[in-house]
Structures are given as C-alpha cells and as structure tokens.
Amino acid sequence: MNMPDRFDEEAEMRKQAARTVQHTTDEKPATVARSGWNGSRIRPIAFWATTLVIVAELTAGSVWNLVPIEWVEAQLRHLGYPHFFAYVLGVWQAGAAIAIIAPRLPLIKEWAYAGAFFLWSSAVVSHLIVGDGLQTWGVPLMFGTCALVSWALRPADRRLPKTRLRRYRPADDGQDWAGPSETRPRAWAVPIGLLVILYAVSFLTLPAAEAMTHGWAVDLGWIEK
Template structure:
C-alpha cells in the first residue's frame, strides 16, 4: 500500500515538474525572476529613501517628529540606505551583502515597531512591513555567487562549484555596467519624481494628522 502511494505521489510530482518544464518555467527560472523582482523593489526603495532622507523633505521631518526621532537621524539613514543599495545590487561582495540585508531588515522592521509603538495603524506600518518581507525574500532567493560559501545551498554548490568546490563570482569591470546603470536610473527617477512625491506625501501626512493643512 505504501509502495503504491509513494509511486503515485512520485508520478504526480514528475507530471507537475514536466508540465512546468514544458511551459518553460522551471523552479530555477521562477526563483531567479522572484529574486530580481524583490531585489529591484528593495533597491529602488533604498535609493529613493536615501534621496528623501539626505534632502530631508517635509515628509521625513514630520515623520521623524511624529515618531520622536532627532532630525540628524535622517542623514544617518540616508547614508546607510545608499550604501546598502550599492552593496545589494553590486556583483560579488557577499559579506557586504549580508550586512546590507541585515541593515535593510532592521530599517524596515524598526519602522514597523516605531509606528506600532505610537499607535499608528496599518496605513503607516504596512508599507515598511512589505519592504521588510521583500528584503527577506531577496535574501532567501539570492543565487550562489551572492552567498557566503558557508551559506550556499547544496544544489548551488553542486551546480556552480569549480575544482575547489566554490563558486567564483563574476567581478570583472563589465559585470558592474548593469548595476551601475540601474543605480543611475533609479537615482535619476528618484530626483525627477521628488516634487510630485513631496505633494503626495504631504497629503498623506495631512490625512494622518501629522501636520495641519
């Protein structure tokens, strides 16, 4: 009975795997797409956040005041957000990536706790919660060349290992073209959309009662 059940489950799994393969969506491809989508989301938020904090727009000022943080905290956050964006999107640098992911998680989880501590509702802490979840997903789904050797998955080691059993990340100058280009675009978008976003965030601050219209 158990043998027949095991065969039936294996046949079902093989059938599903074959269906996914025929459609062109293997687990490896799904994982890669999910990784880059979540990574793009958090890197975009980190770049935009660094611009907002370093320029200390009105939304940042009223939010810091609302949460009870000092004004200079914005510059600290902005500088570290810029560094984390570079570390996460850059090729190689696995140790820096670990610290960047940890910092990003602390940033957004800290924002959630800060808003909860002053009694804010989902409208205030739901967004940082979403970014924190994306940071965790990006970290979990990161490929072998973005992991420290001791944290690589067994299948990553067998798929990408060389003679020494380790994966050598592509850190040639050409590998930096796309990350640098992406960062330039994201920062350009952040600066160009800043006037519009300031108006939008001011309306939200008024709606939340943080400032008077």
C-alpha cells in the first residue's frame, strides 16, 4: 500500500468515526426529550388522580358526618369516640376538600394535607387498637397514602416558596422556581364546579350509601339487623 492510499484510508476512517459520533450525539437529545416528556406527563396525571380521590372522599365524608348516617354513628360507638365528633370531622373535611382542590393558597394547603393525613392515619390506628381487621383500616390507609402522593407531587404553584421544585435554567441564579400563579377566573371556576358536582353526587347517593354501609356495619357486628 502506497502512502497516498494509506492517507486516503485513514481520512475515510476519521470521517466514519465523526459520523458515528454525530449520530450518537443527535440521538441523545431525542432520548432525553422522550424521557422528559414521559416524566412531565406522568407526574401531573398521578397528582390529579390522587388529588381527585382524596377530595371525593373528603366531600363524601363531610356529608356522611354532618348528617350523620348510621354507619358513622356505629363506627364512633365502636371506636369509643363521642357522637359530636362526627360534626367536628364533617366541618374540617369540607374545609380540607376546598383548600386542596382550589388553586394557590399554599399555606392552607399544607394544613389541609396534614389534617387529611392525620384523619386517615388516626382512623388506621384507632381500628388497630380495638383489634379490627384489614377490611376496616385498609380503606383509610389507602386514602392516607393517596394524600401523601398528592402532597409530594403537587406542582410548584401549590407549594410554599421554600418547598417549591427547582427547574433547570441556563443562567440559574440559585433561586427557587415558582412557576406562574393561576389567577384566571377559570382556575377557580373548575374547582368550584367540581366541588358542586361532588357534593351533589354525595347527597343524591346518600340513601344508597346508607343501605350499603348498613350491611357493612351488620357484617362487622357493630349493629344488629
């Protein structure tokens, strides 16, 4: 092999190596973009799914406690709580539902999340203390877990300034990224409309809920047929 041929071969090899590196470099942003897209889509879906679960439970629970239905009274007697405790729970459940679903109000949201978790975790402990099985404390455990997930995944505009998530910026000045605050009327109209629907459903399904929970209380031995 003469010198020109060898130089040509080396030049061709360098070109192929450069094309390979360029191809790999081009693929990385696409992979990162797809990964970021998946993460950016999954997080809000998980947040709103768990948030709607706990808000629906808080609204229904507030109705059941403020009426109160037979299931609530039987459960309070079984656990050793006074009758008036149902009304206290009902009022605070309604307030927590409003605070969690509404936009902004980050400090009140912290209190609402803490109160909701305390409510459901206390229910779990109360049932465990009196020796109840999984069928009684499993449900509040699920709602308490949903409350934790919703709290952990809440977006930046629903967090206190010191707990907001950070977003990468090319010229990061070290400050927490707060994101845009929702001030449009629609941002408040949607939560209000959702609460109206949830409360309407809770009241309309109250007779069916009483019949269903009556059977639960009988099966658990809390009341007689």
